[in-house]
Amino acid sequence: MSLASDRAAETDRAAFFIDGRWATPSSTRTHIAIEAATGEVLGSARLGAESDIDAAVAAARTALDQGPWGKTTAVERAAAMTRFADALEARATEISTLVSRENGMPIGLSNAFNGVAPAALLRMYADWITDFPLEETRASALGSTIVRREPVGVVAAITPWNYPQILAMTKIAPALAAGCTVVLKPAPETALDSYILADAALEAGLPAGVLNIVLADREVGSYLVSHPGVDKVAFTGSTAAGRSIGAECGRLIRRVTLELGGKSASIVLDDADLDTFVQGLDSASLMNNSQTCTTQSRILAPRSRYDEVVDAVASYASAMTVGNPLDPTVTCGPMASESQLARVKHFIDVGVASGARLVTGGGSPRGADRGWFVEPTVFADVKNSDELAREEVFGPVLAVIPYDGDDDAVKIANDSNYGLAGSVWTADESRGLDIARRVRTGTIGINYYNLDLGAPFGGMKDSGIGRELGPEALSNYLEYKSIFASSAMIDE
Incomplete structure (x- = not known):
């Protein structure tokens, strides 16, 4: 044969x-x-x-x-x-x-x-x-x-x-x-x-x-x-x-x-090391082309460092290698289906229509004349009440949301129908642990997010x-x- x-x-x-x-x-x-x-x-x-x-x-x-x-x-x-x-x-x-x-x-x-x-x-x-x-x-x-x-x-x-x-x-x-x-x-x-x-x-x-x-x-x-x-x-x-x-x-x-599903929040505290945060974006927010229920697509950034966080997220997303997933150098593959690609593009349109600022991405990668590819996309100036911050996209579309102080960050993180995952990024792990305990979610990481097969996994709320x-x-x-x-x- x-x-x-x-x-x-x-x-x-x-x-x-x-x-x-x-x-x-x-x-x-x-x-x-x-x-x-x-x-x-x-x-x-x-x-x-x-x-x-x-x-x-x-x-x-x-x-x-x-x-x-x-x-x-x-x-x-x-x-x-x-x-x-x-x-x-x-x-x-x-x-x-x-x-x-x-x-x-x-x-x-x-x-x-x-x-x-x-x-x-x-x-x-x-x-x-x-x-x-x-x-x-x-x-x-x-x-x-x-x-x-x-x-x-x-x-x-x-x-x-x-x-x-x-x-x-x-x-x-x-x-x-x-x-x-x-x-x-x-x-x-x-x-x-x-x-x-x-x-x-x-x-x-x-x-x-x-x-x-x-x-x-x-x-x-x-x-x-x-x-x-x-x-x-x-x-x-x-x-x-x-x-x-x-x-x-x-x-x-x-x-x-x-x-x-989930619409999880990644909370960047004002003392966070941005290099550590950026290194963790792949597993926390962009793993499997963000076709992951634990995707932390809401990036909560302190106003004092807001532009810095937006730039860091956008730089990482724009540098991702989009292409055939069988190529080991590729970091973002295609969406799983034509209908899934259409869903992601719909939410990009929703973000643009809401008045959020499109920082990077939003279209098809250069040379992607076949397959279901979309550029990793970052929106800034998103309000937590926006549809882009409420609904699960299930694709590489991140929304950066500003906050004022730790209590406000927790409030925004919890202001969601979902509660599956999350992360806290800080130089002070005890402070991060305090924040993590206050976020109503089934799993949350401090300075990284990776599932532990030996620990229970699941969600709260929806x-x-x-x-x-x-x-x-x-x-x-x-x-x-x-x-x-x-x-x-x-x-x-």
Whole structure:
């Protein structure tokens, strides 16, 4: 077989991973994948129907209730997860490259988040579950009580396109560790890399039905959310979609975690070292072409140093290398889709119309005659009440907002419907810590912003419900049961 036909076999997928095997879809509808940097066809994948969801949920239900997974010990699950990690590691380069072609993520970042991190999460939760007390006995007034932690059941995991592999694994790894089974519905925009995840699960010998993967559109995804065989929904995506999912789970009294959008603030204090701040802009505000829910797109600058901060942010943004994400020297790739590019351009127009000062960017990069590219863009003189400061852009558009004093900075940072991330930049870490404690957000960094896989991650307000990552994420996939027993029974 030629190299060209090998590549076609990898990027044209016409089956779903259900019950431990490749299953023929019941629908002939197909998603055409477009490469973000070129606008050319990358591959295709079949879109599922409700009957495909039924089959996947049934397989997960059987694996949990009747199959081997529901009877496994924590040690046995950990061993399976370790094999899964090994199989993913062997495919790390393939996965990372494909994701970069799908959504425009710079390859160095993709190597970390789509290549390395998923296997690391599997190993981390495998280690934790072997030492996690799934049963404990407590003395009670009439004997003893066994407090038992049991798997919540079948999990519907619904993931977005911006960090497809790690965001899938933030759900899969703790769910498998807890003893749950999973039906994963990836986003169509990054459909192709999910098949490599299935290839790894198959090679690792995960029991049939433990992990099932069905690509589907929003309508069929809604069917999965409300499916009677599902016990819990774990969703990452937009706040608008999260509202709908949360409402449905509330109606059904179904367990749910929602990791949603953000409009986070980066607070530059008057004593900040601007070199440190600028060095941190990539991870805090421009990571993955700012197609990141934690993007700190509101830069709060003290009036005493306002022009200095504006110049620093603009200089950094204008110096970014925009281009094909497979080039390791590129620091800003394309938007993930044509519709996403249109959204970003809309918000640039909104900023201009608001009277904010366009400092740099705002157009298409020179020579970008194909693909979905936009220049990193900085607006100054933005008011926190402006639409540009209220709505999530999900692209490289930063708004620099002036403030007067620490209390005003905290007030502006908290004046948002969102509360997912943030950062404080200061020469006085204790002062920064005081500010960080006052900002109502799920995560915040002092003089840097990088996620810690071992610590809980999630948002307040419209940024979500529940937490992923860290040992705390295990609780999302466990139910508590109290068994009242006599002391004599416990002693035996």
